[in-house]
Amino acid sequence: MAKKIYLKPTLVTVLTLVALYAGFTVFLSHPPPSVSTLSDPSSSRSLSILNSGDPKKTTVRVYMYDLPKRFTYGVIESYLRARGTPNAPFRYPGTQHSAEWWLFADLLREVRLNSPVVRVLDPKEADLFYVPFFSSLSLVVNPIRASNFGNGHVYSDEEMQQELIDWLENQEYWERNKGRDHVFVCQDPNALYRVLDRIKNAVLLVSDFGRLRADQxxxxxDVVLPYSHRINSFNGDVGVEGRKSLLFFMGNRYRKEGGKIRDTLFQILEEEEDVIIKHGTQSRESRRMATQGMHTSKFCLHPAGDTPSACRLFDAIVSLCVPVIVSDFIELPFEDAIDYTKIAIFVDSASAIQPGYLTSMLGGISEEAIVQYQRELKMVKRYFEYEDVNGTVNEIWRQxxxxxxxxxxxxxxxxRLVKRNxxxxxxxCVCSNHSSSVGPLF
Amino acid sequence: MAKKIYLKPTLVTVLTLVALYAGFTVFLSHPPPSVSTLSDPSSSRSLSILNSGDPKKTTVRVYMYDLPKRFTYGVIESYLRARGTPNAPFRYPGTQHSAEWWLFADLLREVRLNSPVVRVLDPKEADLFYVPFFSSLSLVVNPIRASNFGNGHVYSDEEMQQELIDWLENQEYWERNKGRDHVFVCQDPNALYRVLDRIKNAVLLVSDFGRLRADQxxxxxDVVLPYSHRINSFNGDVGVEGRKSLLFFMGNRYRKEGGKIRDTLFQILEEEEDVIIKHGTQSRESRRMATQGMHTSKFCLHPAGDTPSACRLFDAIVSLCVPVIVSDFIELPFEDAIDYTKIAIFVDSASAIQPGYLTSMLGGISEEAIVQYQRELKMVKRYFEYEDVNGTVNEIWRQxxxxxxxxxxxxxxxxRLVKRNxxxxxxxCVCSNHSSSVGPLF
Structure with a gap:
């Protein structure tokens, strides 16, 4: 069962929204944009002022599409219904891919302090167009054991993807620039996978590029997002006293692609002293054990999963457990602002699977150095807290x-491009020094 | 003989600099940075305040290298000496590639109003490092008829390029990020050509990408710069009364690469009524004729030269003569800020060489539409005026x-990248919709 995001008391005023449509038990207080507010330019201007404090011309103006509700609240409804709990409290389910919820809720807020973008209600005023489809939740609406809605209709994520893009392709502002100024969130590496070639011009908010072609x-x-951390932050101070084990990992031992390395790492590490390495899948109990492990270990292993990224990295960061990243093709969020070599240790896969290499290398790192990593982790922690008013959401908009x-x-x-041969x-392109080739790119 | 840039009276206060070194007749009043000012952090801070008015932390801070003088003033000296006029007034010679002079002079100014960057004198404070080698002038120090300095030493641009990079590679801040945060101006398509692979990480200020590989x-x-216009701006009003001829072109009929189209265009156009098309090379007399032609024609042809760009486009813009661009691979300066379809007409090469196509298409454009193009040209003209305090130089720094x-x-x-296969x-990369292929890029 997936953990729910329970709204913290401090956020209630910000995130309480009214989902004003039939069939819902709703307790949220800001109406979603409607056709009537859309056609009132004065309300747009006044909202602009509310949003930015000082809406200079240079502030980036974002228009959020008033999508048919089945693409936003409707996805949550379908998710609850598919689990036989249509009357459960109406909340976005807790998943590691909840950025889509946070960004949507953020743009609905009446007061958005220090945001790098201002919401406009008139698309004519917009620089960018945000498409708030809950694409990651849509992927998992159907539980693994196929279910249906009771009325014979099975929710189809693929159909939703197609319908969304069919709908968009009828919108004037989509057609104008072929989606180039549009923004989609597709945080799950499989989100929107059926329509990627139709939206590849747009800014995609992704977790990594593992399943995306270089021309997509x-x-x-695009912008790399952090996953929502799934275990609680460590609120204690820096230090190694309470951190008796050297290295911790808990997660699925068997993964595809780059994640195949996990089984090898298990074989090497499970016999090592000071190392806690456990096979575990998503559950309330495993989250409890992971919290315990990450809060009491010096280092936390982050091997590649099915794709180079995984939520475990962000759990480690908020646990002040120094991440040890073994994922050769990982891309990291907000890397213009964060020097990850100050907060994490990077080990190439070939070295990591040499018996004894990891433990000997980590064992050689002084307590002082570990505490320095922890200090740096504390300083950048806010970038990984979606709930923080100066946290992930504002940083995503800045990116x-x-x-x-x-x-x-x-x-x-x-x-102005003409027909060319x-x-x-x-x-x-921009290329790193780590290219294996210096020949022509294409 | 190349035209000199004569400083306008309004700019004298800004650009009068003192080049305080031996052997020069100088009349410029701001000393170039010296080692003594470099070591004084307080002067750096006060200069920051002077430069930006409100030097927020977010202002981009640029450090200009105090290069050995042979790479800056020394290039001018060599240029004058190679022409047998070592005692001529000390001025940067007028060329279409004078951005290197304007940027250098700009950073030397004590007061730099509205600049998007602030100069810092302490490299520790810098975000970016500007390398003010006069790379384009260096290319043409030796006149076409090989000359020497009278003392048997022939100036070698290639040696200068190598020496510059040898010097840089001994600098701490170059080595730190392998040049990634460095900025070079190489406006002539051949400037710095011998060392491109050693500086390819840096931001290159170029005219086009015609001779650069995709990984360079x-x-x-990088940033595309406009050439300095070589003919005078048209200061009259919009309108077609004084513009009797339909289309004007004057330039070299014979060019390499994409410029081969020129000869074909000559053949097609030289018999057309209302079209003035002339073979001409750089001279004071041909500039006079070009000025006359561009100020009295509705449209000005811009065919590709040896590379896709050429200074003629910018001459046309400041002449309010609507550019007709026949250069399939041209890249244009400041294209995030300028929609060139509003100020120019783009014709693919294959269509342009169809007899009658150009004149018939241009002849069909109404006077009203021409005046509208001219109005748009007037609005963006400042982007192409290096002398304008709100012109090209500030825009280059913004880019x-x-x-x-x-x-x-x-x-x-x-x-943090690790060894990878x-x-x-x-x-x-970012790719346009005009790609001929949708397959994998690499």
Whole structure:
């Protein structure tokens, strides 16, 4: 059973929303945008002022689509119904992919202090267009044991994806720039997978690029999001006294792709002293044990999963348990602002599976150095707290807003490109020094 | 003979600099940075305040290297000496590639109003490092008829390039991030060509990407500069009364690469009524004729040269002569801010060489539409005026400063990348809809 996100008392005033449609027990107080408010430019202007405090022309203006409700609240409804609990309190279910909820709720807030973007209710005023489909929740509406809605209709995520894009392709502002100035959240590596080629121009908010082709997504065009941490933050001080075990890992031993390394790591590490390594799947009990382990270990292992990213990294960060990342192709959130070498240890897979390598290397790190890592972790922790008013949500919008000049360039450029004989795709790139080749890219 | 840039009276106060070194007749009043000012952090802070008015932490801070003088003033000295006029007034010679002079002079100014970057004199405080080598002038120090300095030493641009990078590679801040946070101006398409692979991490200020490989430069990493216009701006009003001829072109008929189209265009257009098309090379007389032609024509042709860009486009813009661009692979300056379809007409090469196509298409454009193009040209003209205090120089710094988040991301990312088995270069890209292929990029 998935953990629910229980709203903290301090957030109730911010996040209480009214979902004003039939059939719901609702207790939320801000109405979602409706056609009537959309057509009132004065309300748009006044909201702009409310939102940004000082809405200079240079603030990035975001329009959130008033999607048919089946793409937002309706996904939650379907999720609850598929679990036979349609009358359960109406809440977005707790998952590691809840960014879609936080961003949606944030844009609905009347007062949005220190946000790098301002919401506008008139699309004519917008720089960017946010599409608030709950694409990650939609993937898991149907429990693993296929269920139905009782009325014979089985929820189909694939149909939802197609319908969303069919709907968008009828929108004036989508067509205008072929989606280049649109923003989608697809935090689960499989979210929106059926329609990726139709939305590849847009800014995609993703967890990694493991399942995306180089012409669909990249950190130049898109934004890497952190997963929501699933275990509680460690609120104690820095130090190693309460952290008796050297290295902790708990998670699925068997994974596909890069995650195949996990089984090898288990074999090497399960006999080691000072190392706690356990096979475990998502459950309330395993989360309790993981919390305990991450709060009492010096280092926390983060091997690749089915894709290079996994929520465990963010659990480790908020636990002040120094992450040991064994995932050669990982991309990390907010890397312009965060120097991850100050908060984590990176080990290439080939070295990590040498018997004795990890424990000997980690055992050689002084207590002083560990405490220094913890201090740095404390300083960047807010970036990984979706609940923090100065946390993940504002940082995501900052990242999105920094894409605007490039988006505008691409839009203007595409308007004037003429028919050309191209021998390779028309792409503009930035390359690292770690390229294996110095030959032509394409 | 190349035209000199004569400082306008309004700019004298801004650009009068003192080049305080031996052997020069100098009349410029701001000393270049010296080792003594570099070691005084308080002067750096006070300069920061002077420069930006309100130097928030978010202002991008640029350190300009105090290069050995042979790379800056020394290039001008060599240029004058190679022409047998070592005692001529000490001025940067007028060329279409004078951005290197304007940026250097700008950073030397004591008061830099509205600049998007602040100069710092302490490299420890810098976000970015500007390398003010006059790389384009260095290319043309030796006149076409090989000359020497009278003492048997022939100036070698290639040696200068190598010496510059040898010097840089001994600098702490170059080594720190392998040049990723450095900025070079190489406006001539051949500037710095010998050392491109050693500086490809840096932000390159270029005219186009015609001679650069995709892993050396791109509009994601680099900035496209306008050439300095070489003919006078048209200061009259919009309108077609004084513009009797339909289409004007004057320039070299014979060019390499994409410029081969020029000869075909000559053949097609030289018999057309209302079209003035002339073969001409750089001279004072041809500039006079070009000024006359561009100020009295409705449209000005811009065919590709040896590379996709050419200064003629910017001459046309400041002449309010609507540019007709026939250069399939052109990249344009400041395209996030300028929608070029509002100020220019783009024609693919294949269509342009169909007899009658250009004149018939242009002849069909109404006077009203032409005047509308001219109004738009007037609005963006300042972007192409290096002399304007709110013009090209500030805009170049704005473009450079917008690269900073990506530069920081690349720097942080490279620190933590581990050894990996890569089957293709490690590049992150953004692709246009005009790609000929949808397959894998690499």
């Amino acid at each position: 997504a990249s950190f130049v065009k 999105v807003s920094m894409k605007l000049p490039q988006i505008k360039l691409m839009i203007n450029r595409e308007k 191209m021998t390779s795709p028309d792409c503009s | 430069a791109s509009f994601v990493k 450079v400063s917008m690269k900073l988040p990506q530069i920081k991301l690349m720097i942080n990312r490279e620190k 890569m089957t293709s270069p490690d590049c992150s």
